Amino acid sequence: MNKLLNFGIYCWSWIATFGVFIVVGLLLFYLLSQGLPTIGKELFFGDAPVWEAIFGQVRVWDALWPACVGTVFLVLLAALLALPLGISSGIYLACFAPKTFKRILSLLVELLAGTPSIVMGLFGFALILFLRNTFLPDANTSLLLAAACLALLILPYLIFTTQSALESLSDEYRLIGPSLGFNQMQTVFHVLIPAAGRSILSGVVLSIGRAAEDTAVIMLTGVIANAGLPQGLLGKFEALPFRIFYLTAEYRTPDELGSAHGTALVLLCLTGILYSSAFALHKTLEYRWNQHR
Amino acid sequence: MEPAPMKHKPFCNIRNLHVSFHGRTVLQKINFTLNNKGILVLVGPSGSGKTTFLRSLNRLNEYYPGYSGGGKIELNLSGSMQDIHCPNLELTELRRQVGMVFQTPNILPVSIAQNVNLPLKLVTGLNKAERKERLIEVLQEVHLWDEVKDRLKENSSRLSGGQQQRLCLARVLALKPKVLLLDEPTASLDFKASHRIEDLLLELQDRYQIIAVSHSLRQARKIAGQILVIKEGQIEHLLNKEQFGDQEMFQKLLNDIF
Numbered sequence: 001m002n003k004l005l006n007f008g009i010y011c012w013s014w015i016a017t018f019g020v021f022i023v024v025g026l027l028l029f030y031l032l033s034q035g036l037p038t039i040g041k042e043l044f045f046g047d048a049p050v051w052e053a054i055f056g057q058v059r060v061w062d063a064l065w066p067a068c069v070g071t072v073f074l075v076l077l078a079a080l081l082a083l084p085l086g087i088s089s090g091i092y093l094a095c096f097a098p099k100t101f102k103r104i105l106s107l108l109v110e111l112l113a114g115t116p117s118i119v120m121g122l123f124g125f126a127l128i129l130f131l132r133n134t135f136l137p138d139a140n141t142s143l144l145l146a147a148a149c150l151a152l153l154i155l156p157y158l159i160f161t162t163q164s165a166l167e168s169l170s171d172e173y174r175l176i177g178p179s180l181g182f183n184q185m186q187t188v189f190h191v192l193i194p195a196a197g198r199s200i201l202s203g204v205v206l207s208i209g210r211a212a213e214d215t216a217v218i219m220l221t222g223v224i225a226n227a228g229l230p231q232g233l234l235g236k237f238e239a240l241p242f243r244i245f246y247l248t249a250e251y252r253t254p255d256e257l258g259s260a261h262g263t264a265l266v267l268l269c270l271t272g273i274l275y276s277s278a279f280a281l282h283k284t285l286e287y288r289w290n291q292h293r
Numbered sequence: 294m295e296p297a298p299m300k301h302k303p304f305c306n307i308r309n310l311h312v313s314f315h316g317r318t319v320l321q322k323i324n325f326t327l328n329n330k331g332i333l334v335l336v337g338p339s340g341s342g343k344t345t346f347l348r349s350l351n352r353l354n355e356y357y358p359g360y361s362g363g364g365k366i367e368l369n370l371s372g373s374m375q376d377i378h379c380p381n382l383e384l385t386e387l388r389r390q391v392g393m394v395f396q397t398p399n400i401l402p403v404s405i406a407q408n409v410n411l412p413l414k415l416v417t418g419l420n421k422a423e424r425k426e427r428l429i430e431v432l433q434e435v436h437l438w439d440e441v442k443d444r445l446k447e448n449s450s451r452l453s454g455g456q457q458q459r460l461c462l463a464r465v466l467a468l469k470p471k472v473l474l475l476d477e478p479t480a481s482l483d484f485k486a487s488h489r490i491e492d493l494l495l496e497l498q499d500r501y502q503i504i505a506v507s508h509s510l511r512q513a514r515k516i517a518g519q520i521l522v523i524k525e526g527q528i529e530h531l532l533n534k535e536q537f538g539d540q541e542m543f544q545k546l547l548n549d550i551f
């Protein structure tokens with residue numbers, strides 16, 4: 001009986017793994033088959049000459065380039081805002097917060113995590129309305145606002161992963177620092193954080209992915225269809241997920257749908273690149289921690 | 294005849310030590326004064342509070358949730374008896390002077406050299422050259438130098454269990470402690486590696502006051518100057534060399550206890 005159960009569990013885990021593999025494989029295959037043929041100069045730059053378009057000397061119409069740049073800026077800016085805040089809050093919660101205070105803070109973070117992204121967008125939008133009616137009549141939705149709202153969206157992921165990465169270290173490991181005469185700060189920064197680095201990184205990677213794909217937040221806070229390259233922090237911008245959204249929602253020719261698939265593929269590659277640079281960064285940090293002192 | 298005052302100085306004086314976690318008593322009514330007569334080995338059934346006792350001596354118990362405890366502990370740290378709960382004694386300083394090696398090798402996931410170097414850098418004020426010198430000195434002291442001198446930059450997790458445990462010991466020795474607390478230092482090691490550590494401890498016993506927990510009676514008899522038998526959080530016996538020297542008597546005594 002027990003043997004049968006074991007076998008059942010074994011089969012099920014195998015099927016489940018295989019299933020995931022198949023689903024992801026199908027998805028990739030579909031995207032590649034639909035999107036790959038559309039990839040080319042045309043998709044990225046339309047009719048504009050390539051080099052001039054890249055450097056923004058020529059306006060690009062109906063093509064991906066401005067959206068690529070917009071998404072990269074958006075994600076980097078959101079990460080720049082959210083990473084320091086999120087990771088330090090996670091460290092504080094895991095290592096320094098007094099017990100009752102920690103419970104209250106965790107509740108608030110959970111609340112933030114449960115907030116749907118459209119609500120974050122609405123919040124940003126309402127903020128602009130408020131500013132217009134009060135101090136800043138010229139305030140408008142912009143790259144900065146969108147990035148700030150995105151940062152708010154990914155903040156709880158960062159806090160949670162950092163906190164749980166630190167808290168899941170074993171009791172014995174936590175005691176290494178104190179047993180060698182380190183103070184609390186030294187233990188946290190020289191023993192615990194480096195050991196939790198890998199898990200913290202995976203939180204960073206997940207939240208970058210989340211920031212790159214979210215459409216609801218930016219729709220209300222500054223993305224528009226034909227903004228061209230972003231013109232500074234307070235300008236409008238284009239973004240890949242938004243482009244995919246409106247191409248698929250409003251396509252008139254099969255070509256337009258095809259270019260939506262191409263865009264999706266590009267977005268996938270872009271997040272892939274962001275992931276790998278986060279990973280590379282982690283590797284260098286780990287190396288430095290290990291060797292140079 | 295000359296007395297041997299150097300060898301038999303008191304090094305540890307404990308009055309009414311008690312420890313509990315979440316209201317559950319783990320150690321109670323611990324009272325004794327010990328002279329320096331070689332390695333003090335703690336034996337007792339598992340769960341009897343040996344680890345907790347060691348952790349009272351460097352006040353590491355205070356890290357655990359639900360801890361409460363009291364009593365007076367004096368250790369001979371800098372030539373005179375020092376109350377370890379004295380507010381003038383910094384915790385970090387106490388823990389530097391009372392070094393501890395855990396039951397399972399507890400290396401930092403960094404290079405071999407860095408395992409010794411990082412604590413040296415953070416805790417002592419030594420400069421780079423002095424740290425390098427100290428590193429070599431302690432690796433030689435634990436007989437690890439010849440095995441690792443060509444791979445100091447390798448990750449220490451590639452070392453064998455016995456090597457890792459010696460590295461942990463070296464890491465502690467590098468901080469020049471007065472007292473060494475060793476919690477079943479050979480528990481996760483094979484026979485040969487255990488022997489190496491035991492011989493090493495016998496070499497070190499003149500330079501450091503060693504207090505070690507042991508799970509093996511053979512080992513206890515081999516390295517101990519005195520044996521402290523703990524049972525259910527209390528001291529059952531304090532045996533000196535004559536008492537545990539007689540194998541039969543020792544065995545009989547322990548049969549009663551375990």
Ligand SMILES: Nc1ncnc2c1ncn2[C@@H]1O[C@H](COP(=O)(O)OP(=O)(O)O)[C@@H](O)[C@H]1O
Nearest residue numbers: 314319337338339340341342343344345346357
């Ligand atoms: N941090 C702790 N929190 C709660 N209970 C503990 C803690 N440390 C030890 N104990 C309890 O104290 C008793 C003695 O533990 P320990 O000192 O580890 O024994 P030994 O090392 O002799 O095996 C055990 O019953 C254990 O469950």
Ligand SMILES: [Mg+2]
Nearest residue numbers: 343344345476
């Ligand atoms: Mg123990």
